[in-house]
Structure formats: structure tokens, C-alpha cells
Amino acid sequence: MKRHLVAVLAAGALVLVAVVAYFGHQWISPTPTAVGGAAGADKGDKAGATEAKGPGKSSPGGGAAPVETVVVKPGVVQEDLQAVGSLRSNESVILRPEVSGRIATIAFRDGQSVRRGQMMVLLDSSLNQAEVAQARAEFDLAMSNLKRTEDLARRNFVSSSAQEQAASSVQVLEAKLKLAETRLAKYSIAAPFDGVAGIRNVSIGDYVKDGTDLVNIEDVRTLKADFRLPERFLTQLKAGLAVEVVADALPNERFAGVIDAINPRIDSGGRALELRARLDNQRERLRPGMFVRVRVIIGERSDALLVPEEAIVPAGDDFFVFKVADGKAMRVKVRPGVRRDGRVEIVEGLSAGDQVVTAGQQRLVRDGVPVRVVPPGQARGEGGAAPAGSPAPGAPAPAGETKKQG
DSSP: OEEEHHHHHHHHHHHHHHHHHHHHHHHHHHOOOHHHHHHHHHHHHHHHHHHSTTTTSSTTTOOOEEEEEEEEEEEEEEEEEEEEEEEEEEEEEEESSSSEEEEEEEOOOOOOOOOTOOOEEEEEHHHHHHHHHHHHHOOOOHHHHHHHHHHHTTTTSHHHHHHHHHHHHHHHHHHHHHHHHHHTTTTEEEOOOEEEEESSSSTTTEEEOOOOOOOOOOOOOEEEEEEEGGGGGGGGGOOTTTEEEETTTTTEEEEEEEEEOSSSSSSSTTTEEEEEEEETTTTTOOOOEEEEEEEEEEEEEEEEEEEEGGEOOOOOTTTEEEEEETTTTEEEEEEEEEEEEEEEEESSSOOOOOEEEEOOOOOOOOOTTEEEOOOHHIIIIIISSSSOOOOOSSSSSOOOOOOOOO
16 A cells, blocks of 8 residues: 555656646747737837938928027137236225324224324323423523524624524424424324225223224225236236226126236246236225236237137037038038137138037038028027037047947
8 A cells, every 4th residue: 555655646746747847838938929029019119210210200391400500700809818816905004103192082983984184093192282382482482582682682782602592592492392292293193095994903091002003094996906927928918908807706797907017026936927907996896805806908809700609519629610501511620719708719710701500519410411590599499409418529429438329
């Protein structure tokens, strides 16, 4: 019985293995219908792609690529040199007393406009006023004695030496009086020029020594811009050249000025020229100490050919534009010059009146492609803007990437 049971189990196991093997083979092997269906689908996709690429299907213009263009016209170009610098007041001073004393009066407010000769700070001068009064009294007495001596000398009642002594005494006392008055004037501190008072560092009642900082005064109606340029531009620079100043604090404003002075000595450390420009600041938009960018205009041309920066197509070390003629676009090599405010000067390669493409260049894969000019913005709306980071037409593909076909 045991031998018969073992034989039955072995036969059942062999049957189970055979069934599993058969159905496994049927599941792995593709059927002729599946293979045929896949092939048919592949052919259908290729046929659809071919139909999509057929004539007249790419754009509504009958195969002509939509582009935006501009006409090359002469314009004004300024040749310039650029530098960075800082602003200084036309005149700047820190008021300091020449004598020691206690502050009795402060006759200004912080930030107030002041006039030349206006009294700013007054020190206590009661003692000096008494000295002046004493010196004046002694001088007046000496003058009276001199008049009496002269009257007596005319009558021969006194000698000439007595008259000379009286005159000498008058001179000494007059000098003493002037000294006392000068010392008294030092106790009153006035503004040396028209300007704006800064923020004072003292208060009424403070005792200050000679040389103590009291307040600064700045003449800001005219400012100086100090900057440097390399020494190789020495022959191109001279006093009177126009400059344009832009401050980071006021990025949308430009301030005009002129070069006022050039230091005759070249800085041996940086081999640079030190220049100073003067600019009007009547509106007081600028402030001394501000960082500024200076553009020195060394020349101007009115016949420069200008195109928008969007028209330039870089390819390696070269630059190209697409010129439209007879309804077709041709790639033309150009040599750019000065760049300013979104426009580029074309030194070689174009002529006045040429029509160049400014949008839609990625559709122009070869010379002679038919194009149709559309209003501004439409070429970009129809896919005219190239994806960010994509290479320009004619430029080599980035390393490690394969250019897709179709």
C-alpha cells in the first residue's frame, strides 16, 4: 500500500509540472495577432507623423515662417568710458572753536540752510567783553592825552619827545584794543559759506576746548564726483568733457555734468588718472558720499546703424543677423560695436534700409527660408520665443546633449 501511494503522488507531481510549463510558455511567447497589432500601430504612428509634416500643415501662411522685423536706420551713438566713484560736497567744513569756553547760544537747527556769515554758535564771552571795554577806555584816555600834548607842543609848553611818547602810547593801546576785540570775535562762530547745517554734537552749557567738533556745513547745490580711469585713456580725456552720473539709490535718474579737473599726477599704485567732475544739484536729489557710476562721453556719431539686441544671433565667436529680402531670410555675419539701451551698433554687415528679423529666428534653420512679417508680439505668440537655455540657430549643441530630429 505504501509503494502504491508513493507512485500515485509522483505521477501527480509530474502532471502538475507539465501543466505549469505549458501555460508558462503560452504566456511568455507573443501571439501572431499581438505582433501584427503592434506593427500596425507603429505604421499608423509613422503615417500620422508624415501627414502632420506635410505641406501646408506647419503654419497658416502656406509654409512661410512668421517673423518680426525692423528696418535698419541710422542713429546717434555716444562713445564713452565708464567708471565708479563717489560724490563730494562743493564745499564742506566742520566748525571748530579756536578758543575754549562754555556754549552760551546755538543759533541754528539741525539740517537748516544757513547763509555765509550767519552766527552758528556763541561761547560765553563776558570776561573778554570786559577786557575789550578796559582796552577801549585806556585807548580813549591815551588819545585825549595825545591831543593835549600836541596842543601844548604847538605852544612850545612841552618838548617834542613828550609828544612822541604820547603818540607811541596811543599806538600801543590801540594794538591792545584790537587784540582784545579779535579775541572776543573768536567766541562767535559763523558759517563760512552758504550751505546746509548737519547734526550738531554739542548742547548749550557744554564746555568745549579749542578744536572740538561742533557741526558740519555742506554746500550741496553743486557736487563733485571723484573717479578714476586707466592711464591709457590719457589722450582722450580733457577738462570740459560731458559726463553722465547714475546713483544706485536713484537708478531711474541721470545727472549731467562736466569734467572739472584732471590730476596732473598719475597714481603710481594703480596706474590710474584721478578725475573730478562737477554736476548741478539744485534739486538736492544727490547727497555727498553716495556711490555713483560715471559715464564720460568722449565722442558722438550720428550715422551709426542700430538694431535691437534681439536681432543678434551669436554662434561661437561670431555674430549673425537674419536679413529679409524678397520674402526670404538670409543669415548675414555682422560685427557689433557699441551697445546702449537695448540697441547694438552694427559696424559691418548691414546697410541702412535693410530689414532684419528680431523674433522667430529659431524657425530659420537654413538660408532662403520663406518668411512672412507679422505684427510685434505675434511671432512670439506662435512659438517664436526660443526655450530658455536652448542654443541659438547655427550654434553648436552643448556638450553631452544630442540634437533631436523631427
